[in-house]
Amino acid sequence: MSNVLKQEAVYAVTGIVTILMLVEYFFFADTQVWAETIRTWAVIIYNISLGLGAARLLISHSARVSKKGRDWQFSGLLLGLFAIMLLTGFAGYIMTGVQTNNGIYNWMFNYIYTPLGATLYPITGFYIFSAAYRAFRARNIDAALMLIAGCFVMLKNAPVGEAIWIGFATIGNWFQFTGQVPGMRTFAIVGALGLIAYGFRALLGKERGFYAGGGE
Amino acid sequence: MASGHYWVKSVDSTREAASKMSALSKLADIDRRVFYWILFIALMVPFLNPIGFPITIAPNTQDLYDGITGDQVDEGEVWIINFGYGVSAWSECHPAVTVCTKALFREGAKIIFIGPHYDVELTYNKLQDTCREDFATKEYGVDYVFLGYFTGGESVVAQLASDIASVFPQDHFGTPIGDIPMMDGVEDVHDIDGVLSSDTGDYGGHFMTQWQGPYGTKLAEVGIAMNGSTDLPRWQAGNFFGVSVGSRGGAELELLIGELGEATTAMDSISVSHLLLVLAIIIGNLGTITEKLGGKE
Numbered sequence: 001m002s003n004v005l006k007q008e009a010v011y012a013v014t015g016i017v018t019i020l021m022l023v024e025y026f027f028f029a030d031t032q033v034w035a036e037t038i039r040t041w042a043v044i045i046y047n048i049s050l051g052l053g054a055a056r057l058l059i060s061h062s063a064r065v066s067k068k069g070r071d072w073q074f075s076g077l078l079l080g081l082f083a084i085m086l087l088t089g090f091a092g093y094i095m096t097g098v099q100t101n102n103g104i105y106n107w108m109f110n111y112i113y114t115p116l117g118a119t120l121y122p123i124t125g126f127y128i129f130s131a132a133y134r135a136f137r138a139r140n141i142d143a144a145l146m147l148i149a150g151c152f153v154m155l156k157n158a159p160v161g162e163a164i165w166i167g168f169a170t171i172g173n174w175f176q177f178t179g180q181v182p183g184m185r186t187f188a189i190v191g192a193l194g195l196i197a198y199g200f201r202a203l204l205g206k207e208r209g210f211y212a213g214g215g216e
Numbered sequence: 217m218a219s220g221h222y223w224v225k226s227v228d229s230t231r232e233a234a235s236k237m238s239a240l241s242k243l244a245d246i247d248r249r250v251f252y253w254i255l256f257i258a259l260m261v262p263f264l265n266p267i268g269f270p271i272t273i274a275p276n277t278q279d280l281y282d283g284i285t286g287d288q289v290d291e292g293e294v295w296i297i298n299f300g301y302g303v304s305a306w307s308e309c310h311p312a313v314t315v316c317t318k319a320l321f322r323e324g325a326k327i328i329f330i331g332p333h334y335d336v337e338l339t340y341n342k343l344q345d346t347c348r349e350d351f352a353t354k355e356y357g358v359d360y361v362f363l364g365y366f367t368g369g370e371s372v373v374a375q376l377a378s379d380i381a382s383v384f385p386q387d388h389f390g391t392p393i394g395d396i397p398m399m400d401g402v403e404d405v406h407d408i409d410g411v412l413s414s415d416t417g418d419y420g421g422h423f424m425t426q427w428q429g430p431y432g433t434k435l436a437e438v439g440i441a442m443n444g445s446t447d448l449p450r451w452q453a454g455n456f457f458g459v460s461v462g463s464r465g466g467a468e469l470e471l472l473i474g475e476l477g478e479a480t481t482a483m484d485s486i487s488v489s490h491l492l493l494v495l496a497i498i499i500g501n502l503g504t505i506t507e508k509l510g511g512k513e
Contacts, residue, residue, distance in 0.1 A: 126251075
């Protein structure tokens with residue numbers, strides 16, 4: 001029974017949904033009510049998966065705390081913060097009828113989460129700087145060409161490049177629009193063809209990972 | 217004697233050359249903390265003393281601006297602005313979204329704000345702040361509406377094309393969508409005149425596949441710099457009528473609308489950091505080349 005649910009049922013559902021979506025997309029974009037209904041289900045399933053993910057997160061980290069596993073303190077911190085956000089969110093909802101409109105919740109978002117989030121991304125600049133120095137070495141002709149192109153594109157993107165020499169922008173644009181864009185188009189087309197091939201393989205049951213979590 | 221003297225000089229010059237080579241080869245092995253400090257200090261300079269390098273407008277940014285201003289937008293048109301970025305990408309995406317919101321409002325367009333990122337409310341609040349004067353002249357529910365967060369990736373973008381109310385039965389504040397005057401008659405893709413997707417991911421691609429491709433909806437993209445390589449081919453192919461790439465795109469848009477802001481300020485830092493990055497690459501490679509020439513002891 002479990003094998004039927006794991007494989008045959010998944011085959012059937014995937015096949016039916018795929019056919020419905022393809023028919024709708026290519027032939028009946030405005031009239032296919034079935035496809036629309038299935039997409040509504042997809043929205044609901046996605047939202048359920050968010051709750052499921054949160055539950056799984058709690059179970060996983062609770063287990064780590066109770067077993068005093070590796071870095072269990074961080075798991076404890078996560079659980080504590082999860083509880084605070086959840087409780088303040090519910091409290092705000094009960095008091096105001098709106099999910100996120102309460103002082104504590106807003107304060108935590110505006111004065112803890114926002115600065116941390118805003119800091120996280122720029123910090124990567126330091127790592128990129130150091131990594132560029134250590135990793136971007138012209139060890140062969142290919143690497144040298146990539147480095148030269150990269151430097152021109154960087155100096156094209158930064159206003160200082162044009163201020164130093166207008167040619168940086170011209171050459172950088174050439175590398176970007178004549179060199180990189182066609183390459184990305186190729187990737188996009190090849191990727192799309194690969195996706196179609198993957199879809200057919202999945203429908204034919206040749207992609208085991210798609211059905212049973214991988215492996216034999 | 218003479219030859220002996222010559223021999224001594226030769227050894228000295230060889231040692232000297234070796235020493236120079238050794239010093240150069242050390243360039244290949246500088247501690248990373250040195251770079252952190254150099255960048256940290258260098259980035260302070262433009263903050264303390266703004267430089268203000270001139271900025272030229274890229275054609276993709278110009279196309280974006282032209283597509284949301286002038287004859288391209290009629291009064292009463294309904295546009296969607298999708299916040300596909302969180303707080304961490306505010307510096308890259310938000311200035312461009314701010315300019316686009318201002319431009320659309322000033323053309324009399326009505327805007328639906330949505331977002332697949334859990335930070336969507338913070339971004340909406342931030343936009344209220346950065347476009348304060350424009351929002352002050354508009355009325356919620358009549359000129360703009362915030363439908364809020366959605367999840368579900370491309371499936372939901374496809375579903376939005378079929379039936380907006382099935383994804384958003386109410387707005388972010390709990391008002392049923394049927395009670396919002398602006399949403400009267402706005403049911404699906406046919407009632408939307410344009411979409412502006414701003415992303416760290418690829419929601420612009422989802423809108424392209426599910427809206428622009430099958431229905432020909434006008435679509436533009438504001439992406440982080442990294443997305444430029446994906447977005448620019450789509451702009452060249454005509455899928456996006458315009459693209460803003462990273463902070464630079466935001467600065468260009470600020471220049472176009474004539475209101476300099478956060479992105480223009482950030483351009484000095486971008487200049488300093490990019491220049492240092494190129495210098496770091498050159499220094500690292502000088503060391504490597506020297507090692508290859510036999511300078512390493």
